Amino acid sequence: xxxxxxxxxxxxxxxxxxxxxxxxxxxxxxxxxxxxxxxxxxxxxxxxxxxxxxxxxxxxxxxxxxxxxxxxxxxxxxxxxxxxxxxxxxxxxxxxxxxxxxxxxxxxxxxxxxxxxxxxxxxxxxxxxxxxxxxxxxxxxxxxxxxxxxxxxxxxxxxxxxxxxxxxxxxxxxxxxxxxxxxxxxxxxxxxxxxxxxxxxxxxxxxxxxxxxxxxxxxxxxxxxxxxxxxxxxxxxxxxxxxxxxxxxxxxxx
Ligand code: CA
Numbered sequence: 001x002x003x004x005x006x007x008x009x010x011x012x013x014x015x016x017x018x019x020x021x022x023x024x025x026x027x028x029x030x031x032x033x034x035x036x037x038x039x040x041x042x043x044x045x046x047x048x049x050x051x052x053x054x055x056x057x058x059x060x061x062x063x064x065x066x067x068x069x070x071x072x073x074x075x076x077x078x079x080x081x082x083x084x085x086x087x088x089x090x091x092x093x094x095x096x097x098x099x100x101x102x103x104x105x106x107x108x109x110x111x112x113x114x115x116x117x118x119x120x121x122x123x124x125x126x127x128x129x130x131x132x133x134x135x136x137x138x139x140x141x142x143x144x145x146x147x148x149x150x151x152x153x154x155x156x157x158x159x160x161x162x163x164x165x166x167x168x169x170x171x172x173x174x175x176x177x178x179x180x181x182x183x184x185x186x187x188x189x190x191x192x193x194x195x196x197x198x199x200x201x202x203x204x205x206x207x208x209x210x211x212x213x214x215x216x217x218x219x220x221x222x223x224x225x226x227x228x229x230x231x232x233x234x235x236x237x238x239x240x241x242x243x244x245x246x247x248x249x250x251x252x253x254x
Contacts, residue, residue: 002049002119003027007037007065008081009057017052020108021115034060038068045074050119052111053098054081055089063096070097075159075169077118081106087201094199095212099172121159121172147182149243150230152221154178161220168220173198177213178221181231181241190238214239 004021008014009032018028029048031037034057041048055062066078080098082089090101100114145156153162159175161168170178180198181189191207214233218225232240 001025001027003029003047004050004052004115005037005040005048006030006052007032007034007057007062008052008054009033010054016108017111020112024112026115033058034062034065037065041069041074041076042072045076048076050077050079050115052079052081052115055083055093063092066093066096066098070171073169075171077121077172079111079114079118090199090201091210094171094173097171118172147179154182154221163221170220174213174217174220178217181217181239182243185241185243188234188237188240192238194238210238 004026006014006017006021006028008017008030011032014030014032018030021028029040031040037051037053038060041051053062053065057065060068062080066080069076069078075097077100078098080093080101082093082101082103086103090103093101099118102111102114147154147156151163154170154175155162156175156179159170159172161170161178177194177198180194191210194210195201195207214231215225218228218231221230222228229244230242232242234240
């Protein structure tokens, strides 16, 4: 049974969420602030399968909680509850490591669907067998959802990037952005297009928020992040992903 941690200081909302998640068959814990959430997760990091994390909390906010968890290497799925009409909160949440978000107020059925979706994805990536070492490029099964380039593997099933012995966990959003860039390899994509297609944001958002993601992805995939060879900036437009032709094998199915 999956265990969900709700981090929410509004009692009636937390109680309502707990009731409905328990009715759906989940184990549920509630904490009222970010410090308590971090305490809980640092003392027992594997006891929680998903966090429903409100942004507005007393003390440290939801952004800080997400960022602290990711910095500590905890990649438990995070569904962030953001204020309505604040697209910058959504971007900030993803930047801090959230996997999905819901603007408040939300329909419970939507929240339950998002929770189910995140947990399914998580279970699936856990079940997938680990493939370490050299044979990745040749022997991946037909269902393997990964992209191999320049000695690196983006594994969309396991949500990680592998480069030699280095395994970098990816959040769902990082993986989604990488997938979008890879699928459009060779073509410039604008920041606005990325916002619309990866984040689903159509509002007039500050598109520079994407740049922080790009900086992070470059640290993952570039040998020298300051001199990118794959994830290039297209001035006045956005970005372009380039695959080095001689060592590529495209296995992404989109
Ligand atoms: Ca709150």
